[in-house]
Amino acid sequence: MLIAASALLILFAWFAGPRRFVEAVLLTRSALDPIFNLTKVGGLEDMGVGAAVNLAVLVVAVACVATRPRVRPGPTAILWLPLLLVCLVSSRFAPDPGAAIRLVMLLATHAAFCLLAFYFVRDLADLRRFLLIIVAGSIAPTLYAGLQLALGWAEFGEDGTRVYSSFPHPNIYAFYLMTILAVVLTLLTGKGSAKASGKGFVLSPRLRRALVLYVPVLLGLILLTKTRSAWAGAGLILLTHGLLFDRRTLLYFLSLPVALLAVPELAERLADLQQGNTMDAYEKLNSYAFRMLLWQGAMTWFWERPLFGWGLSSFGHYVAQFFPLPLENDTIDSHSVYVQFLFETGVIGFLAYLWLYVRVITLTGKLILRGERWAWMILAMTVGYLSMAYSDNMLYYLVPTWYMWFVLGGACAVLGQRRAVHRRRPVALPA
Structure with a gap:
């Protein structure tokens, strides 16, 4: 099934063109997890049509590098090669090489989406088109989330009603929604009347x-x-847009704490952090206290191998040995990207991961200095992601991370085009 589905997707990309393939993925992938889950066979977590899409994305990215020499893959390589190389080397001494290689391939698809943005985003008009496709792709999950709420399907374990739409977990859907919110507000940064640099994106009044x-x-x-x-990431995005572009957005920012206090179920999520901070019993630990205990145990092991870590995807393998509380199936993920990289790849991998975002933030800053004020929203989205990475398993959130990296790659591609235009400008000779 995997080989057949991959072949069909690659044939589609061949006949329709890689641009149409990427547009189709951006338009549909956010709603397809429930369907793809039905195609997983043999008990292997990722061996279904979803894995075929991942493979097709990698093949299309490689084909673009091979057949389009005018676009340099250098900017993406500078971003991603350090992390990918560290992870590949780390997988050689991982306790579960299969899981480690799967994580390397997962990260490679993130890099591929960043690379594909460089090939298809040539100017603000292209970026606008892709941003609108990403927003259009969110309509089906939004409608499905409404159906979940209307039919009472949004019950999620002991936490009561937690909408998760077409995604496996509410946290994954939340990050996706945060990304879509940032994209929507990025599109709304302009006045809608000009294409000139710094004035944002052209939108019709109806749109x-x-x-x-x-x-x-x-x-x-x-x-x-x-x-x-x-909630914190969305608040940052709203605050950025409200202060820099439209003061009316501040009304949403100010209404967030009101909603959190006025709705009992939402208020309970905040109140949970005020109790269960001691280890008297497992049931009484709140989620953040649980994480802190988990990270403390991981850090005791980190100092035994601080440089290179214990091997990629090793956290779940060793966690039962350093965590003092009982775990379901004797394993759990790190719930922090930073702790995971420190534990599994050491300081080397952690610095390679930070390099990704230091570089992205630097490039976004250059966009802002060149007058592209909409890039402030890209910066807010990036910071929001980094804040969520502190307490969540963001590395495994495949679909929303694809969208985020395509947006980041598209923004960096616009900067590259601005530089190219600047270099091509004729120099005025003195009279």
Whole structure:
């Protein structure tokens, strides 16, 4: 099934073109997890049509590098090669090489989406088109989330109602919604009347109204995921847009704490952090106290191998040996990207991961200095992601991370085009 599905997807990319293939993935992938889960066979976690899409993305990215020499893969290589090389080397001494290689391939698909943005985003008009495709792709998950709420399907374990739409977990959906919120507000940064640098994206009045009306829908769904880190990330995005572009957005920012206090179920999520901070009993630990205990145990092992770590994807393998509380199936993920990289790849891998975002933030800053004020929203989205990475398993959140890296790659590609235009400008000779 995997080989057949991959072959069909690659044939589609061959006949329709890689650009149409990427557009189709951006438009549909966010809604397809429930379907792909039905195709997983043999008990292997990732061996279904979803894995075929991942493979096709990698093949298309390699084909673009091989057949389009005018676009240099250098910017993406500078970003991603250090981390990918460290992870590949780390997988050689991992306790579960199969899981380690799967994680390397997962990270490679993130890099591929960043690379593909460089090939297909040539200017603000291209970036606008892809951002609108990403927003259009969110409509089906939004409708499905509404159906979940209407039919009472949004019950998620002991936490009560937590909307998760077409995603496996509410936290994953929350990050996706945060990304879509950032994309929508990025599109709304301009005045809609000019294409000139720094004035944002051209939108028709009808489209602008639709996007404005979509913002409260996204915010409502973010609240109903009950993901606290996403609340903080969304607040940062709203605050950035409100202070720099449209003061009316501050009303949403100010209404968030009101909603959190006024709705009992949401208030309980905040109140949970005020209790269960001692290890008297496992049931009484709140989620953050549980994480802190987990990270403390991991750090005691980290200092035994601080440089290179214990091997990629090793956290779940060793966690039962350093965590003092009982675990389901004797394993659990790190719930922190930073702790995971420190434990599994040591300081070397941790610095390689930080390099990704230091470089992205630097490039985004250059966009802002060149007058592209919409890049402030890209910066806010990146910082929001980094804040969520502190307390969540963001490395495994495949679909929303694809969208985020395509947006980041597209923004960096616009900067590259601005530089190229600047270099091509004729120099005026003195009279």
